[in-house]
Amino acid sequence: MEEPKKRNLPILPWMRRPVDIQQFEDCPLGLVPCLDQRLQAALEKMTISSLFPVQVAVWLETIGPGSFERDLCINSPTGSGKTLAYALPIVQQLSTRKISCLRALVVLPTRDLALQVKKVFDAIAPAVGLHVGLAVGQSSIEEEISTLIKKPKLGVGMSFDPEGFQTELQSSVDILVATPGRLMDHIKTTKGFSLRHLCYLVVDETDRFLREEYQSWLPTVLRLSCPDQQEVSSHTSSYYFSTIGQLRTLRRCGVERGFKGKMSPRLVKLVLSATLTQDPSKLSQLALHHPLFLTTGPKRYKIPERLESCTLICESKMKPLYLVALLQGLRGEKCIVFTSSMKRTRRLTTLLKFFGELPFKISQFWGQQHQSTRSKTLDSFRKGEIDVLISSDAIARGMDVEGVRNVINYDMAPYVKTYIHRAGRTARAGQSGRCFTILRKGEMKRFKEMLQKAGEGSCTAHTLPADSVDQLRPVYESALKRLKEGDLETSKKKGMRAGGIKRKKDDVDVEGAAAAGD
Numbered sequence: 001m002e003e004p005k006k007r008n009l010p011i012l013p014w015m016r017r018p019v020d021i022q023q024f025e026d027c028p029l030g031l032v033p034c035l036d037q038r039l040q041a042a043l044e045k046m047t048i049s050s051l052f053p054v055q056v057a058v059w060l061e062t063i064g065p066g067s068f069e070r071d072l073c074i075n076s077p078t079g080s081g082k083t084l085a086y087a088l089p090i091v092q093q094l095s096t097r098k099i100s101c102l103r104a105l106v107v108l109p110t111r112d113l114a115l116q117v118k119k120v121f122d123a124i125a126p127a128v129g130l131h132v133g134l135a136v137g138q139s140s141i142e143e144e145i146s147t148l149i150k151k152p153k154l155g156v157g158m159s160f161d162p163e164g165f166q167t168e169l170q171s172s173v174d175i176l177v178a179t180p181g182r183l184m185d186h187i188k189t190t191k192g193f194s195l196r197h198l199c200y201l202v203v204d205e206t207d208r209f210l211r212e213e214y215q216s217w218l219p220t221v222l223r224l225s226c227p228d229q230q231e232v233s234s235h236t237s238s239y240y241f242s243t244i245g246q247l248r249t250l251r252r253c254g255v256e257r258g259f260k261g262k263m264s265p266r267l268v269k270l271v272l273s274a275t276l277t278q279d280p281s282k283l284s285q286l287a288l289h290h291p292l293f294l295t296t297g298p299k300r301y302k303i304p305e306r307l308e309s310c311t312l313i314c315e316s317k318m319k320p321l322y323l324v325a326l327l328q329g330l331r332g333e334k335c336i337v338f339t340s341s342m343k344r345t346r347r348l349t350t351l352l353k354f355f356g357e358l359p360f361k362i363s364q365f366w367g368q369q370h371q372s373t374r375s376k377t378l379d380s381f382r383k384g385e386i387d388v389l390i391s392s393d394a395i396a397r398g399m400d401v402e403g404v405r406n407v408i409n410y411d412m413a414p415y416v417k418t419y420i421h422r423a424g425r426t427a428r429a430g431q432s433g434r435c436f437t438i439l440r441k442g443e444m445k446r447f448k449e450m451l452q453k454a455g456e457g458s459c460t461a462h463t464l465p466a467d468s469v470d471q472l473r474p475v476y477e478s479a480l481k482r483l484k485e486g487d488l489e490t491s492k493k494k495g496m497r498a499g500g501i502k503r504k505k506d507d508v509d510v511e512g513a514a515a516a517g518d
């Protein structure tokens, strides 16, 4: 697949003067200025003893001298700790709140990611008396509402009527972690769900959000969290970009919200990614306020320090055989194998199962699986009950599974960003890891160009012992035969049932598109 041609985009002025995260070092918790003792204890319980550089940088711009005065755009490698970088200052800042209401909203593109981020907030927020909610559509909307909205206390003989109590309904949560689809459901239908007091908006995996045109949640959230202002719509923001030449917020300085006439701070936005877009028209959708750009080093992208990129060359038809030989050589180390689509994930998993007894346990993961199946699979993978997870790009972004030692691109990543996110499932939190890409000889040139764009100068050519491949040939032949027989059987059944209904398009699951949006 050809990478779409890039227009020569201007770099926004504020992006030309970034704060380099590399100038910061890990900081032991005891030395973190102003860190609440209760949060320090909660972090220690998570076995965290110091903050990572991106966390120190964000802390200084929020709790430190920066004191949340500017919106932050954070471009930091995969696995560098971006989640805690925003969660910690937000929780510390809200720890002194007197009245409970929804003050921080964290939006993520998929349910699996939202569940993961909620766990991080759950580990620290209760230590300072804050409540964290989840709006992802994992349970029925009624169940979700019951966790998000406090029912008023009723006198004897009175029954609860949400219409009548609309003005008295209050949020049960201070922080909400949400996916866009379910967030919009609550905005549209849930009585008492209000964004009026929102102080922090986090858009994690920002570039993923900004490239999806169907997302109307962002202008809606911006409008509802600053009701006294002009609507921030896509036309107004592009107008502002084109006429003023750089991004500017429409927000008046900090007086529009608060309780009983008291001023409350403006809505602060934190946007993050390992591959943050630099496209001005996309960034303009965020209506950023004096944005400060924090990035890692001079290059556009950076892959983790201890990540090694490797290639494995073979003919296309031998890919499954080479994959199995490679996995055998890795001796049960935790691996994620990426394919280009859900269909290829399912097929590869079936084929590997036809190999019979293999010295590693495999399972599959793709976006349109039922949520409970995906959660169970991830859980087993985390616990080490599964060694090899075959996946579409549904798991490529953000997923954090401890101990993944290897990523294998069974199908080459179509774009540099996809490569960075896939590879970033290993070598996290300062650990080492390897990213193998199985390639045909003819793909090598394009792959090397992609690696260079990813900021990675070198890659190692991996070879397999010849006998490991030869030994597997007979079993590979018979596995292929069984797969083809299965195909024949399925198409016969389908033919009988539908009399030749057209086949569906291949179900490409680009970075979890199918898992997104709820």
Ligand SMILES: Nc1ncnc2c1ncn2[C@@H]1O[C@H](COP(=O)(O)OP(=O)(O)OP(=O)(O)O)[C@@H](O)[C@H]1O
Pocket (backbone or CB within 6 Å): 047, 048, 049, 050, 051, 052, 055, 076, 077, 078, 079, 080, 081, 082, 083, 084, 273, 274, 397, 398, 399, 400, 402, 424, 428, 429
């Ligand atoms: N200060 C810390 N000390 C030790 N481990 C940490 C620290 N901060 C985060 N981690 C761990 O590092 C891992 C990666 O963190 P996180 O998922 O936030 O990375 P990320 O930068 O968001 O990555 P991605 O771009 O892939 O989403 C997690 O397992 C997390 O628990």
